[in-house]
Amino acid sequence: MSKKAKKGVLLVQLGTPNAPTTGEVRKYLTEFLMDPRVMDIPYISRSLLVKGIIVPRRAPRSADTYSTIWCEKTGSPLMRYSLDQQKMLQADLGEEYHVELAMRYQEPSIPKAMKNLEGMFLESLTVIPLFPQYASATTGSVIDRVMELMRSWQYFPKLNFVSSYCEDPLMVEVISDHARYHDLQRFDHFLFSYHGLPVRQLAKIDPKKELSCPDFGCESCKKETKPFCYLSQCYATTRAVVAKLGIPEGKYTVCFQSRLGKTPWIQPYTSDSLHELAKSGKKRILVFSPAFVADCIETLDEIKVEYAKEFKESGGQEVEMVESLNNNPKWITALKKMVLENGN
Ligand SMILES: C=CC1=C(C)c2cc3[nH]c(cc4nc(cc5[nH]c(cc1n2)c(C)c5CCC(=O)O)C(CCC(=O)O)=C4C)c(C)c3C=C
Ligand SMILES: [Fe+2]
Numbered sequence: 229m230s231k232k233a234k235k236g237v238l239l240v241q242l243g244t245p246n247a248p249t250t251g252e253v254r255k256y257l258t259e260f261l262m263d264p265r266v267m268d269i270p271y272i273s274r275s276l277l278v279k280g281i282i283v284p285r286r287a288p289r290s291a292d293t294y295s296t297i298w299c300e301k302t303g304s305p306l307m308r309y310s311l312d313q314q315k316m317l318q319a320d321l322g323e324e325y326h327v328e329l330a331m332r333y334q335e336p337s338i339p340k341a342m343k344n345l346e347g348m349f350l351e352s353l354t355v356i357p358l359f360p361q362y363a364s365a366t367t368g369s370v371i372d373r374v375m376e377l378m379r380s381w382q383y384f385p386k387l388n389f390v391s392s393y394c395e396d397p398l399m400v401e402v403i404s405d406h407a408r409y410h411d412l413q414r415f416d417h418f419l420f421s422y423h424g425l426p427v428r429q430l431a432k433i434d435p436k437k438e439l440s441c442p443d444f445g446c447e448s449c450k451k452e453t454k455p456f457c458y459l460s461q462c463y464a465t466t467r468a469v470v471a472k473l474g475i476p477e478g479k480y481t482v483c484f485q486s487r488l489g490k491t492p493w494i495q496p497y498t499s500d501s502l503h504e505l506a507k508s509g510k511k512r513i514l515v516f517s518p519a520f521v522a523d524c525i526e527t528l529d530e531i532k533v534e535y536a537k538e539f540k541e542s543g544g545q546e547v548e549m550v551e552s553l554n555n556n557p558k559w560i561t562a563l564k565k566m567v568l569e570n571g572n
C-alpha cells in the first residue's frame with residue numbers, strides 16, 4: 229500500500245553555539261559573520277575583520293555570557309525554544325506534515341534538514357525563517373541557503389517561502405498578551421528594542437536607494453515604496469502592538485540594539501534611548517523585543533542585564549522585559565496558519 233507524500237515545513241532560526249565555550253562560540257561567530265549577507269563587505273576585508281579582530285575579541289566574552297544563560301540539559305535558550313516550537317508545530321499540524329528545525333549557522337544544520345526533507349519525496353515544502361521582519365542578513369540568507377541546496381534535488385515540491393510576517397495578527401496578540409502579564413500602568417515609558425542592522429543594508433532594499441525613510445518607516449514605505457525594508461517592518465510591528473495595547477503616542481520609543489563594528493547602524497541605539505529616558509526623569513520602563521521569536525542572548529543578557537544596568541546608572545530605577553513568543557501555544561497557531569495560508 230503506498231503512503232501519501234507528506235507536506236514539509238522547515239523552520240529556520242539564526243543559530244547558536246554548540247556549547248558555552250570560547251572554541252564553540254568562535255566557530256559559531258566565524259560561520260555567522262563570514263556570511264556575505266551579514267558582513268556585506270568584500271571577502272578579504274571580511275576575513276581580516278571577522279577572523280582577525282571581531283571573533284578573537286568577542287568569543288571569550290560571549291562564551292562567559294552564554295554560560296550565564298545556558299541550561300545543562302537543553303543548551304542555549306534559543307535552542308530550547310526553537311525545539312519547542314518545532315515539536316509543538318508538528319503536533320498541531322499532525323501526520324500529514326513533517327516539521328524540521330534548522331539553524332542558519334551551526335546545528336542542526338540546514339544541509340542536514342534539507343537532506344532529510346529531500347528523502348521524503350514531499351508534496352510541498354514551506355520554509356519559515358523565524359524572523360518576523362525581513363532583512364537580507366537573516367531571512368534573505370536563509371532563503372539563499374535553502375535555494376542553493378535545493379539546486380541538486382532531483383524533484384521539486386510545491387515551494388513556499390514565508391519571508392515576512394511583521395504584522396501577523398496572532399503574533400501581535402501574543403506579544404500584547406505577554407505585555408499584559410506586567411502591570412502596564414506602572415510604567416513611565418515603553419521601549420521597542422529591535423535587533424539593529426547596518427544602515428547601508430537598508431539602502432540595498434530600497435528601489436530609490438535611499439538610506440532611510442524621512443518619516444521613519446511610515447505606513448506608505450511599508451506598504452508601497454519598500455515592502456522589504458527592515459526598518460519599515462519594525463515600525464509596522466510597533467504600530468500594530470501599540471494599537472492593540474492602546475499605548476498613546478509619546479509614551480513609546482522604537483530603538484535598535486546590538487550594533488557591531490564602526491559603520492553606522494540604524495538609530496536610535498537602545499542604549500542612547502535608555503540614557504535619554506533616564507535623564508528626562510523616566511523611572512520604570514517596559515521593554516518589548518519583537519524581532520526575536522525566542523529568548524536568546526540578546527534579550528536575556530543584553531536587555532535584561534546590560535541595558536537594565538545602564539538605565540539604573542543613568543538615574544532610572546527599573547527595567548522589565550516582555551517575554552518573547554517562546555512556546556506560547558497561540559504563537560504555534562500563528563505558525564500553523566502561516567503554513568496553511570501559504571497554499572499548503
Ligand atoms: C532578529 C533578527 C536579527 C538580525 C536582523 C540580525 C542581524 C545581525 N546580527 C549581527 C551580529 C550578531 N548577532 C548576534 C546574535 C543574534 N542575532 C540574532 C538575530 C538577528 N541578527 C539573534 C537571535 C541572536 C542571538 C543568538 C543566540 O544564540 O542567542 C551576535 C552574537 C552575540 C554574542 O555572541 O555576543 C552577533 C555578533 C549582525 C552583524 C547583523 C546584521 C548585519
Ligand atoms: Fe544578530
Ligand SMILES: [Fe+2]
Pocket residue numbers: 441442443444445446447448449450
Ligand atoms: Fe516612509
